[in-house]
Amino acid sequence: MSALARFRRSPEGVIGLALLTVLALAALLAPLLFPGDPLRIAGPPLLTPFTDPALPLGTDRLGRNVLAGLVHGARASLIVGLAAALVAVAIGSLVGTLAGFAGGLVDEALMRVVDAFQIVPGFLLALAFVSVLQPTLPVVVTAIALGAWTGPARLARAEVLSIRERDYVAAARIIGMHPLEIALREILPNALPPVLALSAVIVAGAILTEAALSFLGLGDPNIVTWGSMIAEGRAVLRSAPYLSIVPGIALVLTVIGTYLLGEGLAAMLSRRERQA
């Protein structure tokens, strides 16, 4: 059975892929569907949903189009989630591979740094990082990645430790391959699949962290995010609770989609491993 067929046979993966495809389309087409700044005033404030066909989900306290915010918010969530996970997995697998391959003092030192990052609550670190620098998109991405790279690092190290004892690595050493080349060309590609299976969880975590940061007002103020929309709606939580509830539902669906897709990918990878 090919990898694709295995993926299609997992209902979780297919549902997750469908959810995320819709979201990605919304995110990609946001500037076409709702041109202009989603933060601009589009109508009267606190317009009830389903009353004006031009503003189907109504407006917030300042008269901003909720649907436009929602669609543009998908962009922020997906970009930050993917970018932060990419940075975290890249740093993590690099550090983990290095530690596992070098061993000895280098390994010891690197793993103590990993320990240090693990005992500091990731969200506090992100909070400190964003507050020290300016809350721009790259800073938020780095802040989230800082709290997420240790998982991939530990996993990559464990994989490398088991792979480096295998015969083909010994063979590469015997034919005189440079240690760095062995690490990057023989070990890293084989250590990567389990780390990638972890990345769906990291993307989901990054999306939730970004939402929490912007909920606390520490996101980029020039970008609409679901977290900032939820925070915006808090001021009128008694009279218009849907302003906080709707972006939250979008957030939950995105994260569920990511988890489901991750399960589908994991099923695809694990079945291949069992065959081998």
Add this chain to the structure above:
Amino acid sequence: MNRALRLIGRRAISSIPVLLIVVIGTFFLLELASGDAVDAYLVSIGGGDAALIEHLRQSYGLDQSALTRLWIYVSSLARLDLGWSVAFNRPIAGLILERLPNTLYLMGSATALAFVFGTALGILAGARPGSLGDRLLSIGSLALYAVPSFWLGLVLSVVFAVQLRWLPTSGIETIASGKQGLERALDIIRHLVLPVSALAMIYLALFLRLMRAGMAEIWRLDFVRAARAKGLTRARIVLRHVARNALLPVITMLGLQAASMLGGSVVIESVFAIPGFGRLAQEAVSARDAPLLMGIIVVSAVLVIVVNMLIDLVYAVLDPRVGASEAAS
């Protein structure tokens, strides 16, 4: 018991260099900030002349070089002195100690509830992997785990505090109610119901999934087949053989989650206006009080280390293999 103590001792010694990395790393991270606590203070009082600024910098030691201040910080930390908060104008250690209990009640009760109900439901799901009940619980827990805690808190407070008016929306207790003793305790519990439920529901999902996944793995092992062959009842196999062995990784996760729970307290305490540790972190950020933020990060790292030591102890009690090799030598 000796074995457990030795384990704790080893753990404590090995965490000192890690804590030092945290302190040094955080110190230099906060050094990157443009403007220091004195600048933030001057903005809040509407500015001041050069002599005052000079005096303030000197009194907080901010006129020294970064390395000197790092050395002073580390050596005062060794005496459990966390320095002085500019924003609150009082010692940081006292401030944190005052806020910490609220967060520990919140986290402790949420973790306990999540652990008990999460593992119980996990056993229910893992008892028959692939059954309808298992699938429903798995899907439900996946959906629950995708919910951001602060949003769940808001939704719960819309339903139970705003619409139904059953519970208070915010705070840790009724202000100036003059309640004492048991009455006051009940008042605090009433205030904590919503934030604790919001947190517990999300972590419950995590423990459920972990327990279920662990049990699904263990069903395939040989000793389960042996137990079946012995003719044990299914209930006994599920509880004594499968669930019991699946519990160990869940307990490990309890320790790993300590850091993320402390981080999560920031948002949930902000939603419910609970004057706790997490809210203090947010206040430190908005007041640009770097020493306070530093103190909060260092204390939370120590807390995480302590929680993990406790988990190690529990582990040593539950699993006789742990630390046995060191005790023998």
